[in-house]
Amino acid sequence: MSLVMDILTICAVSAGALFFLAGTVGLLRFPDTLTRLHALTKVDNLGLGLIVLGLLPQTSSLLAVKLVIVWLLVQLSGAVVTQLIAGAVRQHGADG
Amino acid sequence: MNAATLFGLCGAALVGIGLYGLITNPEPLRKILAFNLLGGGVFLLFGVIARRAAVAGLGGDPVPQAMVITAIVVAFAATAMAIALVQRLGDETGRASISSDSSGTGDGEEKS
Amino acid sequence: MSIASVFDVALVALILAIGASTILVRKAFAAVVMFVVYGLLLSIAWVRLHAVDVALTEAAIGGGMTGLLLLGAVARSRSVNVGGPWIGRPARLATCALCALVVAGLAIAMLHPPEVIPTLAPTVMESLPQSGLGNPVAGVLFVFRALDTLLEKVVLLLALLGVWSLAPDRAWGGMPGLHVYARSDPTLIFLAQLLPPVGIVFGIYMCWVGAKDPGGAFQGGTVLAAMWLLVIVAGLQKAPAIGRLWLRGLLVAGPVLFLAIGLAGWVFADAFLAYPAGYAKPLIVAVEAALTLSIAVALGMLAAGPPERAQQQ
Numbered sequence: 001m002s003l004v005m006d007i008l009t010i011c012a013v014s015a016g017a018l019f020f021l022a023g024t025v026g027l028l029r030f031p032d033t034l035t036r037l038h039a040l041t042k043v044d045n046l047g048l049g050l051i052v053l054g055l056l057p058q059t060s061s062l063l064a065v066k067l068v069i070v071w072l073l074v075q076l077s078g079a080v081v082t083q084l085i086a087g088a089v090r091q092h093g094a095d096g
Numbered sequence: 097m098n099a100a101t102l103f104g105l106c107g108a109a110l111v112g113i114g115l116y117g118l119i120t121n122p123e124p125l126r127k128i129l130a131f132n133l134l135g136g137g138v139f140l141l142f143g144v145i146a147r148r149a150a151v152a153g154l155g156g157d158p159v160p161q162a163m164v165i166t167a168i169v170v171a172f173a174a175t176a177m178a179i180a181l182v183q184r185l186g187d188e189t190g191r192a193s194i195s196s197d198s199s200g201t202g203d204g205e206e207k208s
Numbered sequence: 209m210s211i212a213s214v215f216d217v218a219l220v221a222l223i224l225a226i227g228a229s230t231i232l233v234r235k236a237f238a239a240v241v242m243f244v245v246y247g248l249l250l251s252i253a254w255v256r257l258h259a260v261d262v263a264l265t266e267a268a269i270g271g272g273m274t275g276l277l278l279l280g281a282v283a284r285s286r287s288v289n290v291g292g293p294w295i296g297r298p299a300r301l302a303t304c305a306l307c308a309l310v311v312a313g314l315a316i317a318m319l320h321p322p323e324v325i326p327t328l329a330p331t332v333m334e335s336l337p338q339s340g341l342g343n344p345v346a347g348v349l350f351v352f353r354a355l356d357t358l359l360e361k362v363v364l365l366l367a368l369l370g371v372w373s374l375a376p377d378r379a380w381g382g383m384p385g386l387h388v389y390a391r392s393d394p395t396l397i398f399l400a401q402l403l404p405p406v407g408i409v410f411g412i413y414m415c416w417v418g419a420k421d422p423g424g425a426f427q428g429g430t431v432l433a434a435m436w437l438l439v440i441v442a443g444l445q446k447a448p449a450i451g452r453l454w455l456r457g458l459l460v461a462g463p464v465l466f467l468a469i470g471l472a473g474w475v476f477a478d479a480f481l482a483y484p485a486g487y488a489k490p491l492i493v494a495v496e497a498a499l500t501l502s503i504a505v506a507l508g509m510l511a512a513g514p515p516e517r518a519q520q521q
Contacts, residue, residue, distance in 0.1 A: 073406070076402070076403070077399075080395055080398070083395040084393060084395055084396060087393060087395065099212070099213065099216050099256060099257075100257065101318060101319065102213075102216055102217065102220055103216070103220065103256065103257060104318030104319075105220075105315055105318055106220040106223055106224060106253070107314070107318075108314035108315045108318055109224055109311055109315075110223070110224070110227050111310060111311065111314060112307040112308065112310055112311035112314075113224070113227045113228055113231055113307075114227070114231070115303075115306070115307045115310060116231060116303055116304065116307045117231035119295075119303045119306075119307075120295055120299075120300055120303055121231070122295075123236065125236055125281055125282065125285060126231075126236060126239060128278070129230060129231075129239055129243055129278065130231055132243065132270075132274060133227055133230055133231070133243070136227075136246065136266075136270065139262075140250070140253065140257075141314065141318070143253075143254060143257045143259055144257065144318065146257070146259060147257045147258060147259070148321060148325050149325050149326065149327035149328075149329060150327075150329065151327060151329040151330055151333070153333070154329050154333065154344065155257075155259065155260075156258050156259055156329075157327045157328055157329045158328075158329060158332050158344035158345045158347070158348045159328045159329075159348050159352075159353070161259045161261060161262050161345050161348075162348035162349045162353060162356075163353075163356070164259075164262050164265075165261060165262055165265045165345070165349065165424075165426060166349075166356055166357065166360045168265050168266060168269050168270055169265070169269060169360055169363075169364065169426055170360060170363050171270075171274075172269045172270075172273055172274055172277075172507070172510070173363055173364050173366075173367035173368075173510065174367065175277060175278075176277055176367055176368075176510040176511070176513075177367045177370045177371055179277055179278070179280075179281045179513075180370070180374045180513060180514050182281070182285075183281060183284060183285070183374075183513070183514075184374045184514070186285055
């Protein structure tokens with residue numbers, strides 16, 4: 001049983017790290033602010049989500065709840081900040 | 097080289113970087129920023145000293161750690177005070193620089 | 209080389225690069241953003257040094273609160289004519305040499321630690337059970353070096369007095385200027401309605417858990433202050449006028465309670481700031497709770513800045 005859990009952890013955390021890598025490449029390579037934001041949201045939601053999912057089998061139940069709360073809070077802040085930046089871009093242009 | 101020594105060298109380098117910015121940059125706001133950077137380096141040195149003094153069951157000596165916590169809070173208070181002073185200066189004089197009216201940097205003014 | 213040391217080397221390289229670009233980047237706004245990143249990276253370094261309490265403080269105050277303060281200052285100084293003369297090249301080279309000398313001195317000190325490393329950790333661990341606390345850092349803060357902690361709160365109040373005293377005469381007793389760059393935005397208002405309940409629970413939890421695990425009054429207070437500032441920045445609530453009695457009462461409540469318990473120590477436990485045997489933990493928790501509130505209000509008002517307009521009745 002624990003072997004299955006370990007394999008799940010390795011797969012999920014690796015996939016999450018891959019999303020982080022892809023998102024960072026996108027942040028550096030994409031041409032304008034809106035597409036860069038698009039790359040970042042993938043990291044926030046999927047990358048961190050997969051890493052949290054991978055860590056869940058390795059922790060006690062209380063810690064697991066905390067991990068899920070961390071993921072939800074990061075999602076919330078990520079979504080709001082993305083909205084705010086996108087709104088600012090629309091109002092003032094990419095330089096403002 | 098162990099991890100503590102590595103972070104110790106990092107702290108030393110940060111002190112140097114912060115000091116350079118503090119001296120060379122004429123904008124008061126950037127000076128405050130550089131001073132905070134320097135402070136971060138000094139705190140890190142404290143952390144390394146705490147880490148080296150670890151005993152069984154503890155990650156480090158709690159006394160320097162507690163002192164760093166106090167120091168971070170006091171540094172924030174000093175930063176808030178400094179920023180308020182700079183802003184009042186800006187409101188009064190319309191400038192955000194303190195170096196052009198002090199005689200010490202008159203040399204640099206001619207060159208730039 | 210193990211994975212952990214590869215991580216450490218990469219982290220140090222990243223911290224140094226971000227630190228250097230904080231100094232070298234041209235725009236003040238970019239420099240502040242770099243500084244916030246620097247604060248967060250530094251807190252990871254603190255975790256690597258096994259100092260989780262310090263990591264929490266660094267992330268909350270060093271990165272978050274200082275960043276907010278500096279961002280506000282940059283936003284306000286945009287209208288002001290920025291920029292003075294940079295110092296000349298010879299002076300800059302001399303500065304470089306001086307800084308290299310300082311770095312070399314510190315590096316030598318770091319590479320040659322003393323034979324017997326002085327430590328107070330065994331003494332702390334020996335006396336910690338008497339206080340009823342489980343977190344040695346909290347023990348140092350509230351029992352063994354309580355005077356430091358008390359005076360630090362006084363420093364916070366003095367800094368706040370200093371900031372307030374910079375207000376123009378007409379604005380004295382009025383409202384801080386945080387509203388200046390608050391732009392009401394539906395998304396921000398949504399966040400300011402959703403997050404504070406979670407944040408308040410989290411702040412109280414951090415203060416409570418600080419007796420046993422990493423956490424404590426500073427970190428909890430900072431989270432509470434951040435929630436308050438979020439509500440103010442979103443425009444849901446105005447920053448309170450600094451003349452308000454409840455505000456001033458909250459500001460001094462923590463230090464006054466701490467001082468009162470400290471003075472009572474003279475009567476009941478033979479020393480200033482000593483706790484009577486058996487009552488240490490409840491007294492410390494009471495002091496921490498009051499301090500958390502006072503710290504939250506003090507940090508919030510420090511970040512809000514000096515009053516800028518007279519109180520409207």
